[in-house]
Amino acid sequence: MSGAAVIITGLGLEIPGIQDTANLLDALKAPVEASEFIPADKLGRQGLRYKDRATKLALCAAQTALTNAGLPTSAATQITPETFGVVVSSNLGNVDTVCRVLDTIYSEGADSVSPLDMPNLSSNVIASSLAIRFGCKALNLMVCNGATSGIDATHLAANAIRARRADRVLVVGVEPVNPLVERLMEEAATTWLGFQSKPRLGEGSAAIVLESAGSVSARDVKGYARLGRYAYSYSGDVARTIHEVDDEGAAPPDLWLTPNLSYNPAAEAAERRLTLWNGIPPVYLDLSYALGETYGALGVIQCVAACLWLLKHCRHKAVATSGACWDEGVASLIIESLTHS
Amino acid sequence: MAGVITGASMITSVGQTRAACFEAFCQGLTGNKPLQSFNQSRYNLTRAYEIADRPATRRDIKGRSTNWLCEVVNQAIKEAGLEQCREQRLTALIGTGLRELRSLELWWADGQPLAVNELHFGGALVRSANITGPVITLSNACAASSFALGLADDLLILGEAEAVIVAGCDSITESMFGSGDRASMLRPERVQPFDRDRRGALLGEGAAAVVLESERSASARGVAPLASLRGVGMSCDAFHETAPDQAGMARAMTDAHLRASVIPDEIDLLLAHGTGTALNDKVEALAIKEVFGRRAESVPITALKSLIGHTSGASGLVGVATALECLNQGRIPPTAGFNAPMEEAIGLDIVAGEARAVPVQIVQVNAFGFGGVNAVVILERISR
Numbered sequence: 001m002s003g004a005a006v007i008i009t010g011l012g013l014e015i016p017g018i019q020d021t022a023n024l025l026d027a028l029k030a031p032v033e034a035s036e037f038i039p040a041d042k043l044g045r046q047g048l049r050y051k052d053r054a055t056k057l058a059l060c061a062a063q064t065a066l067t068n069a070g071l072p073t074s075a076a077t078q079i080t081p082e083t084f085g086v087v088v089s090s091n092l093g094n095v096d097t098v099c100r101v102l103d104t105i106y107s108e109g110a111d112s113v114s115p116l117d118m119p120n121l122s123s124n125v126i127a128s129s130l131a132i133r134f135g136c137k138a139l140n141l142m143v144c145n146g147a148t149s150g151i152d153a154t155h156l157a158a159n160a161i162r163a164r165r166a167d168r169v170l171v172v173g174v175e176p177v178n179p180l181v182e183r184l185m186e187e188a189a190t191t192w193l194g195f196q197s198k199p200r201l202g203e204g205s206a207a208i209v210l211e212s213a214g215s216v217s218a219r220d221v222k223g224y225a226r227l228g229r230y231a232y233s234y235s236g237d238v239a240r241t242i243h244e245v246d247d248e249g250a251a252p253p254d255l256w257l258t259p260n261l262s263y264n265p266a267a268e269a270a271e272r273r274l275t276l277w278n279g280i281p282p283v284y285l286d287l288s289y290a291l292g293e294t295y296g297a298l299g300v301i302q303c304v305a306a307c308l309w310l311l312k313h314c315r316h317k318a319v320a321t322s323g324a325c326w327d328e329g330v331a332s333l334i335i336e337s338l339t340h341s
Numbered sequence: 342m343a344g345v346i347t348g349a350s351m352i353t354s355v356g357q358t359r360a361a362c363f364e365a366f367c368q369g370l371t372g373n374k375p376l377q378s379f380n381q382s383r384y385n386l387t388r389a390y391e392i393a394d395r396p397a398t399r400r401d402i403k404g405r406s407t408n409w410l411c412e413v414v415n416q417a418i419k420e421a422g423l424e425q426c427r428e429q430r431l432t433a434l435i436g437t438g439l440r441e442l443r444s445l446e447l448w449w450a451d452g453q454p455l456a457v458n459e460l461h462f463g464g465a466l467v468r469s470a471n472i473t474g475p476v477i478t479l480s481n482a483c484a485a486s487s488f489a490l491g492l493a494d495d496l497l498i499l500g501e502a503e504a505v506i507v508a509g510c511d512s513i514t515e516s517m518f519g520s521g522d523r524a525s526m527l528r529p530e531r532v533q534p535f536d537r538d539r540r541g542a543l544l545g546e547g548a549a550a551v552v553l554e555s556e557r558s559a560s561a562r563g564v565a566p567l568a569s570l571r572g573v574g575m576s577c578d579a580f581h582e583t584a585p586d587q588a589g590m591a592r593a594m595t596d597a598h599l600r601a602s603v604i605p606d607e608i609d610l611l612l613a614h615g616t617g618t619a620l621n622d623k624v625e626a627l628a629i630k631e632v633f634g635r636r637a638e639s640v641p642i643t644a645l646k647s648l649i650g651h652t653s654g655a656s657g658l659v660g661v662a663t664a665l666e667c668l669n670q671g672r673i674p675p676t677a678g679f680n681a682p683m684e685e686a687i688g689l690d691i692v693a694g695e696a697r698a699v700p701v702q703i704v705q706v707n708a709f710g711f712g713g714v715n716a717v718v719i720l721e722r723i724s725r
Contacts, residue, residue, distance in 0.1 A: 128712025
């Protein structure tokens with residue numbers, strides 16, 4: 001991996017039931033009760049009418065992260081838009097639109113399809129909507145890679161900065177909850193994976209702003225943390241990915257953001273293996289205890305949680321692990337504090 | 342440090358291998374057929390460019406796109422000679438516009454079983470092709486597989502991988518077909534890119550895969566590359582959810598030229614995005630004229646969608662697999678159905694009628710998608 005530093009400079013959350021991004025760690029102490037989501041409170045009414053729920057959640061989280069990073073939140077005033085990219089992770093954002101449009105076609109024919117649904121049929125509508133609203137003209141990616149998507153997206157965004165495709169990238173993870181999503185995930189949990197009950201799903205979005213070291217110093221901002229190594233294993237080998245990201249001889253991580261342990265026997269086993277951590281286990285944080293299964297959004301929420309936790313506890317290093325469930329791969333990523341190294 | 346392509350494959354409505362597709366393209370054969378599976382009474386459009394692989398006993402089955410993906414990836418791995426070197430950890434990047442949303446539709450409307458992880462392709466691909474590195478699905482509309490190729494190139498440049506499988510695949514969903522039907526005023530029966538009388542886009546089905554590896558890895562393995570990847574440019578219009586934007590397209594082309602260190606005068610062939618819609622072709626032609634200047638009048642341009650329809654996220658890599666044959670055979674397939682240029686294409690050299698024999702050293706492949714996502718690939722022939 002190239003040594004070029006990639007720094008997290010902005011954090012944003014939009015999780016109905018959590019008041020404010022800074023409240024995340026406090027909110028994790030008990031299961032979060034979802035509250036009503038009113039996007040216009042944050043974004044105004046303009047341009048939201050035909051956006052799907054996932055896009056609106058993503059726009060809210062992104063706006064908070066941009067403000068937190070000290071960046072403009074309108075396309076007209078965005079700085080160096082040509083070097084500002086977007087990478088989004090979501091799997092379920094448009095599945096309800098697809099099925100609803102299909103129902104219309106089957107019952108009334110294609111002539112009755114609303115042209116306004118067309119953008120939402122394309123799975124990348126979230127990423128392009130963010131680019132249009134906030135003025136991001138460099139690369140624009142939509143990662144739909146299951147439970148590891150959020151970690152994968154964050155790493156691809158970091159690589160885009162390292163490969164000089166962008167100086168800044170807005171990374172957003174988002175999953176909506178609706179009856180269709182609930183049915184799809186329940187079938188996956190019970191029919192395919194043999195779980196006894198349907199999963200407790202968590203709706204929401206998280207956003208982080210990544211910047212090159214050059215951009216950080218040019219803007220004279222502080223930043224929360226730098227991104228380190230990434231590793232992936234399709235066979236769901238949690239321990240292998242942690243060994244791969246954690247440099248031998250370096251300080252052990254202070255915090256492990258685990259995959260959803262309630263659906264994840266493999267990770268639970270890894271957690272107990274002290275050898276994995278050279279005898280010094282980190283603090284474990286399973287976000288799904290409070291937030292439920294957040295699927296493709298999890299990796300980005302983990303990045304936000306890692307930054308807040310490292311800051312609060314004046315600690316150095318976190319490792320975030322997503323996946324190893326839903327019969328999918330597992331991915332781990334290192335997040336290191338800038339201020340407490 | 343340039344990446345090289347050591348294996349490549351494609352499946353389209355006109356062929357099951359790269360060689361078969363290219364031969365059909367050069368003969369001007371198209372995959373244009375009446376709808377194979379969808380109930381015609383629901384639609385005004387009557388034709389598409391579908392792959393004829395559905396079983397006779399069932400109207401439609403899930404997982405067709407996944408099946409093509411696994412097939413093209415295995416063909417590409419075989420050509421690259423990588424099935425014997427499995428100590429090498431392969432990464433796979435898959436670009437798709439519509440994922441397995443057709444399987445979601447069949448789950449929803451036809452009761453066919455679906456596990457949520459079947460929406461993307463990782464599990465099936467890992468089982469089929471024994472990929473042991475990261476497997477990542479990107480859903481970047483109609484430019485998806487070209488974006489995947491660019492990110493793969495970055496992995497080589499950053500030293501994160503020695504060999505990457507890059508693939509694209511798409512089957513037609515009824516929701517997207519129906520939405521296109523609703524938006525299509527002129528009800529096209531075929532795709533006629535850059536033609537004065539073009540009436541719009543029709544969807545197609547296809548998949549393509551390449552093995553991209555470092556020159557060092559290919560030469561250590563003693564494999565002769567098919568072409569070298571000079572660079573992939575990317576941009577986002579940040580302009581409109583569905584309409585194209587000349588400035589965004591031009592920026593992706595310029596970015597590609599900079600990354601590839603080429604100037605328009607050095608480009609011998611342009612595989613256009615060319616969807617056959619009134620707006621895309623107009624805007625693309627103007628963007629080509631803007632970036633290529635005088636060279637726009639002499640660079641040969643062809644548009645594969647006239648032969649195989651709009652294969653959505655697969656189209657970029659189908660273009661790349663085709664470009665490899667253009668480079669190595671010195672032949673350019675014709676743009677089918679092209680009779681007379683639209684106003685903005687006057688002065689462009691659209692290859693039409695029959696295949697053209699001409700040496701090609703450097704080729705550009707355009708791919709532009711919904712959401713204003715643009716990716717442009719530059720490939721170079723390897724002199725022997």
